[in-house]
Amino acid sequence: MLANIMQGVDNTIANVALPHIQGSLSASQDQIAWVLTSYIVAAAITMPLTGWLAGRLGIKYVFLASVTGFTIASALCGAATSLEQLVLYRALQGVCGAGLIPLSQATLLSINPPERHGHAMAVYGIGTIMGPISGPLLGGYLTEYYSWRWIFYVNLPVGILCTAGIIAFIRPSRNVHREQFDALGFMCLSFAVGAMQLMLDRGELKDWFHSREIWVEAAVAVLAFYLFAVHTATTAGRSFINRDLLKNVNFIAGTLLMFAVGAIMTGTLALLPSMMQQLMNYPVFTTGIVTAPRAFGTMVAMFCVARVINRIDNRLIICFGFVLTAFAMWQMTGFSLDMDPQPIVVSGLIQGFGLGCTFVPLNITALSTLPRHILTQGTAIRSLMRNLGGSVGISVLVAMLAENTQTIHSRLVETLRPDNPLLHSPLFAPSYSLSAPSGVAALNAAVTRQAAMVAYIDDFKLMMLIALVSLPLLLFLRDATPVKTASAAAPAAAPAAADD
Numbered sequence: 001m002l003a004n005i006m007q008g009v010d011n012t013i014a015n016v017a018l019p020h021i022q023g024s025l026s027a028s029q030d031q032i033a034w035v036l037t038s039y040i041v042a043a044a045i046t047m048p049l050t051g052w053l054a055g056r057l058g059i060k061y062v063f064l065a066s067v068t069g070f071t072i073a074s075a076l077c078g079a080a081t082s083l084e085q086l087v088l089y090r091a092l093q094g095v096c097g098a099g100l101i102p103l104s105q106a107t108l109l110s111i112n113p114p115e116r117h118g119h120a121m122a123v124y125g126i127g128t129i130m131g132p133i134s135g136p137l138l139g140g141y142l143t144e145y146y147s148w149r150w151i152f153y154v155n156l157p158v159g160i161l162c163t164a165g166i167i168a169f170i171r172p173s174r175n176v177h178r179e180q181f182d183a184l185g186f187m188c189l190s191f192a193v194g195a196m197q198l199m200l201d202r203g204e205l206k207d208w209f210h211s212r213e214i215w216v217e218a219a220v221a222v223l224a225f226y227l228f229a230v231h232t233a234t235t236a237g238r239s240f241i242n243r244d245l246l247k248n249v250n251f252i253a254g255t256l257l258m259f260a261v262g263a264i265m266t267g268t269l270a271l272l273p274s275m276m277q278q279l280m281n282y283p284v285f286t287t288g289i290v291t292a293p294r295a296f297g298t299m300v301a302m303f304c305v306a307r308v309i310n311r312i313d314n315r316l317i318i319c320f321g322f323v324l325t326a327f328a329m330w331q332m333t334g335f336s337l338d339m340d341p342q343p344i345v346v347s348g349l350i351q352g353f354g355l356g357c358t359f360v361p362l363n364i365t366a367l368s369t370l371p372r373h374i375l376t377q378g379t380a381i382r383s384l385m386r387n388l389g390g391s392v393g394i395s396v397l398v399a400m401l402a403e404n405t406q407t408i409h410s411r412l413v414e415t416l417r418p419d420n421p422l423l424h425s426p427l428f429a430p431s432y433s434l435s436a437p438s439g440v441a442a443l444n445a446a447v448t449r450q451a452a453m454v455a456y457i458d459d460f461k462l463m464m465l466i467a468l469v470s471l472p473l474l475l476f477l478r479d480a481t482p483v484k485t486a487s488a489a490a491p492a493a494a495p496a497a498a499d500d
Contacts (some may be wrong), residue, residue, distance in 0.1 A: 001104070001108075001123075001124055002158055002161060002162040002165065003063075003100045003101075003103075003104045003463060004068075004100065004101060004104050005071070005131050005132065005160050006100070006131075006155055006158045006162065007070075007100040007101060007131065007497065008098050008130065008131015008135065009131045009134060009135045009138065009153060009154075009326055010074070010093070010097065010135070011131065011135065011427055012131070012135030012177075012269065012295070013135040013136070013139035013151045013154075013264060013482045014035060014139065014151060014268060015036070015135075015136065015139070015269045015273050015291070015292065016136050016139040016140045016143065016271070016273045016284055016287045016288045017139050017140075017142075017148040017151050017273075017284065018032055018274060019035075019271055019273065019274050019277040019278055019284070020143050020148045020284060021035060021086070021148050023099045023171040024273075025080075025082060025083045025086065026083075027083045028161065028205070028402075029195075029297055030201070030205055030398050030402050031083060032074055032083075032395050033270065033378065033395065033398040034083070034087045034201055034392055035083075035086055035087060035090055035199065036194040036202055036266075036270055036391075037092040037197060037391045037394050037395055038087045038088075038090045038091040038094065039090045039091065039093055039373075039436060040090075040094065040266070040387050040388075040390050040391040040394075041089040041091075041193060041194065041197045041388075041391050042092070042093075042094030042211070043094035043095070043387055044094075044098075044193065044384045044387035044388050045098075045189075045190045045193055045194065045382075045384075045389065046098035046099070046379070046386070047098040047099070047102070047104040047380055047383055048186070048240070048377075048380045048384060049097060049098075049186070049383055050099040050103060050380070051060070051101050051102070051377070052105065052181050053099075053140075054099075056147075058172050059106055059110070059170075060104060060170045060171065060172045061098065061131070061172070062099060063103040063104070063107065063166055063170065064163065064167065065096075066096050066097070066098075066099040066103060066164045066405070067095030067096075067159055067162050067163050067166060067439070068096075068098055069092070069095070069164055070093060070097045070100065070155070070159060071155060071156060071159025071160065071162075071163065071235035072096075072150045073089055073090075073092040073093035073096055073152070074093060074155035074156060074159065075153065075156060076089040076092070077089040077090060077093060077151070077152040077280055078150070078151075078152035078153045078462055080217065087383050088204070090430055090490065097365070099171035102379075102380070102383075104124075105124070106165075107170060108120050108124055116271075120376045125391075129142065133295040133296060133299065134286040135294050135295075136287070136289075136291045136292045136295075137288045137289060138151075138154065138288070139151045139284075139288055140283075140284045140285035140286070140287055140288020140289065141285050141288065142154065143284045143285075144283055144284045145285075147274060149186070149237070149296060149388060150277055154167060155353055158200065160174040162413070180269065182231075182235070182240040183233050183242070184395065185228060185232060185235075185240025186232055186240050188224050188225075188227045188228035188231060189224070189228050190219075190238060191224040192220075192224035192225040192228055193223050193388065195217045195218075195220040195221035195224060196217075196221040196392075196412040197391055197392075198217045198396065199214055199217040199218050199220040199221060200392060200395035200396060200399065201395050202217075202463065203395075203399060204402050205306070205405060206371060206397040220334060221472040222422075228240075228470065239397070241377070242374045242377055244374050245370070245374055245377065245378055245381065248369060248370060249371060249476050249477075250365055250366055250478055251366050251367070251370060251378055251382075251444070251475055252367050252476075253366075253447050253473045253474075253476040253477050254317045254362050254363075254365050254366025254367075255366060255382055255385045255479065256385075256470070256473055257318070257322075257358070257362055257470055257473050257474075258385055258386045258389070259385045259388065260389060260391065260466050260467065260470040261355060261358055261359075261362070261386065261389065261395030262385070262386035262387060262388070262389030262390040263330070263357055263391070263392060263463070263466060264325060264329070264351075264355070264393070264466060264467060266382040266389070266390030266391075266393055266394055266464045267390070267394055267397045267459070267463055268294075268351065268439065268463065269291070269294075269396060270394045270397070270398070271285075271398075271401070271456060271459055271460075272291055272344070272348075273287050273291065274343070275335075275453075275456050276290065279337060279449055279452055279453055279456075286341075288371065288462055290318070290341045290344050290345055290348075291344075291348060293345050293348050293349045293352065294331055294348035294349065294351060294352040295352060296352065297348065297349040297351070297352025297354075297356060297357070298347075298353065298355060298359075299357075299498070300353060301321075301352070301353040301354070301356025301357045302359065302360060303407075304315060304357075305357055305359075305361065309361065309364070310361060314361035314365050314477075315365070315474050317357055317358075317361045318357070318358050318362060318365070318474060318477075320354075320357055321354045321355065321357030321358035321361075321471060321472065322354070322358065322467050322468075322471055323467075323471075324351075324353060324354030324357065325351055325354035325355055325358075325467045326352060326354075326464050326467035326468050327350065327354075327461045328348075328351035329351070329460050329461070329464035329467060330346075330464050331343065331346070331347040331350070332347050332457075332460040333457050333460050333461050333464065335453070335456065335457060335460070336359050336453065337449060337453055338452070339420070349359075350415035363382070364386040364496075366378070366382060366476055367379060367382070369478075375480045396462075397459045397463075398464070400455070400458065400462065401452075401455045401456065401458075401459055402455075402458055404451075404454070404458050405448075405451050405456035405457075406451075407453045408450075408451040408454045408455060409447060409451035412450060413444075414441065416434065416436075416447070418434055422433035432446070441472065445461065452475055470488045
């Protein structure tokens with residue numbers, strides 16, 4: 001549970017501190033997003049390795065290595081002196097943090113008898129909820145009154161306590177399974193994901209396909225994805241992705257929907273703090289307070305869904321969640337520079353509730369029809385796609401934000417000419433002027449803020465469209481009638497829900 005809380009806090013604590021980190025390390029808007037995407041991509045690539053390593057070495061030793069490595073990487077992140085160092089250490093943090101949730105869940109299920117799995121997961125869920133709720137508040141407080149470096153140092157006492165608990169109380173696994181590992185498939189998928197993420201992260205900086213680097217990264221991504229697909233389709237032995245997963249329509253549709261959920265949820269959390277702090281001059285602690293209700297909405301939704309999930313068709317619950325999320329994003333398209341915090345809090349609560357309505361039904365629908373021998377891999381792939389949706393979403397949204405801000409700024413300044421009568425009206429602020437250097441600077445700053453606000457609204461519109469466009473995938477879902485091995489699927493679906 002400590003590992004769960006530590007990982008949950010770390011997923012949300014960095015968002016509110018990003019503008020401060022950006023200023024401290026002299027990074028641009030698109031460069032600072034690497035702090036988030038490097039962690040997500042590293043965790044996504046490493047996550048499928050967790051089950052194989054646990055089978056080879058035992059849960060205790062892999063869990064111990066993950067917690068220890070995560071704690072050390074947190075200390076290194078806090079001590080980073082450049083953007084390159086911070087991105088590298090965040091990637092190391094992602095590699096070590098990939099196994100925290102699945103290994104803690106596996107430990108929890110192994111030390112409790114089957115009849116107590118539900119109660120144990122309910123208690124474990126408290127830690128799952130505590131992390132995202134306390135992350136923004138803790139991050140805002142530490143950054144406001146101490147330094148952004150403390151958002152990483154705060155993991156040290158928790159990590160040390162968790163390490164001591166693993167050493168003292170968790171017993172080594174007696175039965176170690178030596179399953180075959182598809183190294184070629186893993187390498188192809190890793191190169192494909194890594195190259196694609198590099199292309200998305202550096203595209204805006206390098207002017208996209210006018211740069212040779214972007215062409216190389218795109219070529220590597222396409223070639224690696226092609227080799228991975230061919231290898232998966234033709235290999236005679238155990239492939240990295242079991243082909244039976246690709247035959248399950250519920251799993252494919254549910255995984256694509258989870259990709260969309262990851263893009264919307266992570267993208268929103270990446271955009272809001274910078275918008276509030278840079279455009280609206282919110283203190284960082286206030287930013288944490290204003291964004292925290294989003295997690296509270298998710299918590300309330302998961303409690304509500306637990307009461308009705310056996311009475312209502314899961315597809316209706318998922319549809320309601322996506323429609324509510326799209327409605328919240330539509331509300332966010334009405335944001336302005338002069339608004340108070342209320343619209344942000346209200347839309348955050350609604351969006352959090354909407355996304356919370358999708359987590360458990362999506363997991364049950366996608367996983368409960370899978371046979372036991374591919375259930376673990378299905379859970380890992382689902383988590384990978386959710387993380388990948390988050391990293392791709394952040395990269396695309398931040399790139400659009402930078403490009404749209406420049407485009408809209410150039411359009412707005414076209415009308416700022418001496419022959420424009422509005423510039424000579426009584427409504428025009430005296431501090432703005434086209435003749436005095438101070439007036440031009442003030443006018444340019446105001447135009448830049450307005451252009452950035454419009455660019456943020458365009459990003460919110462895109463996320464609203466993603467939620468709406470995802471709805472037709474519900475037509476491919478079928479009733480989640482469990483297969484013969486559903487007794488094993490049920491406990492695995494619960495931890496997957498708690499993971500979200």
